[in-house]
Amino acid sequence: MRRMGGSRGLSANPSDYKLLEEIGYGASATVYRAIYLPFNDVVAIKCLDLDRCNSNLDDIRREAQTMSLIDHPNVIRAYCSFVVDRNLWVVMPFMSEGSCLHLMKIAYPDGLEEPAIGSILKEALKALDYLHRQGHIHRDVKAGNILLDNNGTVKLADFGVSACMFDAGDRQRSRNTFVGTPCWMAPEVLQPGSGYNSKADIWSFGITALELAHGHAPFSKYPPMKVLLMTIQNAPPGLDYDRDKKFSKSFKEMVAMCLVKDQTKRPTAEKLLKHSFFKHAKPPELSLKKLFSDLPPLWNRVKALQLKDAAQLALKKMPSAEQEALSQSEYQRGVSAWNFDLDDLKAQASLVCDDDDIHECKDDDESMKSSLGHKATAYCEPSLGKLSLNREVSQAECRGPGSIELLQIDCLNGKGKNLECDIVEAGCQEILGLKKNGSIIDVMGSTSEKDVVLTRANTVKPRETQTGPLTPGVVLSRSSERFENESLLANERVRQVRKAPSFSGPLMLPNRASGNSLSAPIKPSGGFRDCLDEKSKASLVQIKGRFSVTSENLDLVKVQFHADLCRLHLSESLLA
Numbered sequence: 001m002r003r004m005g006g007s008r009g010l011s012a013n014p015s016d017y018k019l020l021e022e023i024g025y026g027a028s029a030t031v032y033r034a035i036y037l038p039f040n041d042v043v044a045i046k047c048l049d050l051d052r053c054n055s056n057l058d059d060i061r062r063e064a065q066t067m068s069l070i071d072h073p074n075v076i077r078a079y080c081s082f083v084v085d086r087n088l089w090v091v092m093p094f095m096s097e098g099s100c101l102h103l104m105k106i107a108y109p110d111g112l113e114e115p116a117i118g119s120i121l122k123e124a125l126k127a128l129d130y131l132h133r134q135g136h137i138h139r140d141v142k143a144g145n146i147l148l149d150n151n152g153t154v155k156l157a158d159f160g161v162s163a164c165m166f167d168a169g170d171r172q173r174s175r176n177t178f179v180g181t182p183c184w185m186a187p188e189v190l191q192p193g194s195g196y197n198s199k200a201d202i203w204s205f206g207i208t209a210l211e212l213a214h215g216h217a218p219f220s221k222y223p224p225m226k227v228l229l230m231t232i233q234n235a236p237p238g239l240d241y242d243r244d245k246k247f248s249k250s251f252k253e254m255v256a257m258c259l260v261k262d263q264t265k266r267p268t269a270e271k272l273l274k275h276s277f278f279k280h281a282k283p284p285e286l287s288l289k290k291l292f293s294d295l296p297p298l299w300n301r302v303k304a305l306q307l308k309d310a311a312q313l314a315l316k317k318m319p320s321a322e323q324e325a326l327s328q329s330e331y332q333r334g335v336s337a338w339n340f341d342l343d344d345l346k347a348q349a350s351l352v353c354d355d356d357d358i359h360e361c362k363d364d365d366e367s368m369k370s371s372l373g374h375k376a377t378a379y380c381e382p383s384l385g386k387l388s389l390n391r392e393v394s395q396a397e398c399r400g401p402g403s404i405e406l407l408q409i410d411c412l413n414g415k416g417k418n419l420e421c422d423i424v425e426a427g428c429q430e431i432l433g434l435k436k437n438g439s440i441i442d443v444m445g446s447t448s449e450k451d452v453v454l455t456r457a458n459t460v461k462p463r464e465t466q467t468g469p470l471t472p473g474v475v476l477s478r479s480s481e482r483f484e485n486e487s488l489l490a491n492e493r494v495r496q497v498r499k500a501p502s503f504s505g506p507l508m509l510p511n512r513a514s515g516n517s518l519s520a521p522i523k524p525s526g527g528f529r530d531c532l533d534e535k536s537k538a539s540l541v542q543i544k545g546r547f548s549v550t551s552e553n554l555d556l557v558k559v560q561f562h563a564d565l566c567r568l569h570l571s572e573s574l575l576a
């Protein structure tokens with residue numbers, strides 16, 4: 001056991017803590033509610049599995065140190081941190097309402113009202129202002145990293161990928177590293193070698209504003225590679241469309257100021273705080289408390305979300321581990337290609353149907369809703385040649401009420417060209433048992449319902465169109481009782497899905513579903529990294545929800561990309 005970082009009277013003795021329920025999970029960590037026994041205080045403990053972590057110990061130590069030095073009411077700080085067996089425990093304040101992302105997923109799938117958004121964003125912006133003044137770039141600003149408590153306190157969390165602007169040498173080079181979560185990443189962050197600064201956080205902040213307004217980030221239904229391309233090539237997203245009429249002019253203007261592609265034209269956090277949108281924002285204790293007044297306890301919400309994730313994974317035909325491997329592989333192809341062949345990626349982007357982009361730019365949900373019950377418009381271009389891979393199901397996104405499930409079948413040859421595409425449409429809500437117009441997700445109402453859901457999910461076949469009426473799901477209740485009753489049985493099922501067995505070879509990954517991101521899944525790459533040589537490992541890091549490729553050693557990335565592709569071919573032939 002080793003202690004890292006400072007403490008405010010809390011001991012670094014693990015036996016002083018009693019771990020209670022799981023309240024969150026990310027790429028490499030599980031977060032628990034816990035009791036600090038000597039004071040009988042409730043705290044949160046982030047348990048980072050050092051074996052599962054892609055970061056090296058220095059990065060982890062840095063996150064813990066950064067967290068322990070933080071002193072701002074809107075930034076989560078670490079009370080203390082210490083190593084227990086192969087885990088790093090980071091002890092921090094318990095934020096009883098969890099992340100904004102979880103809150104939206106469970107109760108506000110179409111986003112929050114403007115007053116609440118204004119309050120949340122203002123507090124998060126104060127946090128960014130503080131961090132930037134301290135020389136930090138957060139690099140992972142998103143709703144999943146904005147935590148709330150029942151008093152309406154808002155805190156920015158997760159310094160896992162933060163960087164220091166004052167670093168020199170190797171650390172300075174880390175700012176040429178491609179880090180973040182694709183949907184939230186600024187265009188300049190996607191350009192290896194160009195370098196970026198705290199303005200990257202302002203872009204992510206603007207994306208987060210859209211996320212809070214719509215319930216999901218722009219482009220979140222697309223695979224990561226396409227997100228990267230769209231971020232670079234499309235006009236910046238904004239609050240410009242029909243569905244956004246309800247929002248004020250000043251909100252729209254504030255978002256537009258953040259989402260300027262030229263980073264030099266974006267305001268600093270300090271300047272943005274002076275914008276009229278924030279001047280008129282209500283104190284959070286007035287506008288936020290009512291958001292969670294009827295919700296069950298955080299841990300039951302998290303369980304419900306885990307069940308939903310599990311059902312989504314079960315929905316797909318392939319064993320989840322295999323599917324994750326393919327998803328990982330797709331992601332990697334895209335990013336590797338981005339790094340070494342910009343023209344090729346641009347060519348790919350030009351092949352994407354205009355329709356598709358229009359759907360995204362106009363209004364994901366509206367277009368999805370309107371296509372409910374109809375065969376979705378073809379997503380990709382016609383075949384360009386002989387099919388070399390028959391990869392299926394690269395993305396399955398389930399949105400809010402009234403949405404459909406798109407299972408995108410997308411095949412690539414070695415050059416990254418799309419060869420064959422198809423779309424399978426499935427009634428997402430039918431499969432997940434979601435109430436059509438409800439807000440809270442009560443995914444599994446009873447054991448038998450769970451069985452029905454999973455059985456249904458397993459019988460969905462890619463390449464078949466799922467038509468017919470959507471059956472309204474289980475009635476969603478704001479009572480916590482049902483969550484309580486379900487939790488034990490459900491937990492086991494979730495864990496089984498999480499620990500899906502490996503399918504074939506080194507691409508098999510631990511499964512954490514989509515816990516902290518609404519974007520297309522980006523999976524942990526521990527298993528995959530294991531098969532790389534040490535140099536390749538150094539140049540490429542991917543974890544769920546985040547992505548990192550250094551700008552150096554791109555050749556290694558390229559070599560690794562081809563190796564990945566070969567493995568994928570091999571898997572395909574084994575499958576055939």
Ligand SMILES: Nc1ncnc2c1ncn2[C@@H]1O[C@H](COP(=O)(O)OP(=O)(O)OP(=O)(O)O)[C@@H](O)[C@H]1O
Binds near residue numbers: 027147544
């Ligand atoms: N102090 C806290 N109180 C309550 N919930 C928390 C706290 N810290 C984290 N969580 C929950 O746990 C989730 C995961 O935490 P965190 O983002 O720190 O993990 P991570 O592994 O770094 O995630 P990722 O890499 O996916 O962003 C958060 O999204 C949030 O829902």
